[in-house]
Amino acid sequence: MTGYSYQLICDNVPNAVTLTDFGPRVIEVVKVLRRRTGLTLWQGRSLLDRLPATVLDDVSEERAEATVRELLAVGAKAQVRQQA
Structure with a gap:
């Protein structure tokens, strides 16, 4: 057996949107x-x-980022977090 290691790469990593302050x-x-x-x-x-x-939980990166942008636009503090 050779010393190769493999890592699975997934383009569709689920994301979550966390609201930390409503402003x-x-x-x-x-x-x-x-x-x-x-x-x-x-x-x-x-x-x-x-x-x-x-x-929001288990959503695409695009949907998560759009939601965070909209929350930031109204004065809230939110962030996108990648889920494992």
Whole structure:
């Protein structure tokens, strides 16, 4: 046996969006959450009381980055995290 090692490379690594701070425009953040996640307004507002929170899980990098951009645009702090 030779000393070769192999590493599986996957282009579609699942991502998560984590919201860490909702900022000064709570209603706008809740509207983005509703649009991007399907949460009701009440569920979105309730989620803000439990930060940091994962708002999207197991999504493509494009969808995760678009959601983070939209949250940042309304004053929230969010980030994309790759899942193992």
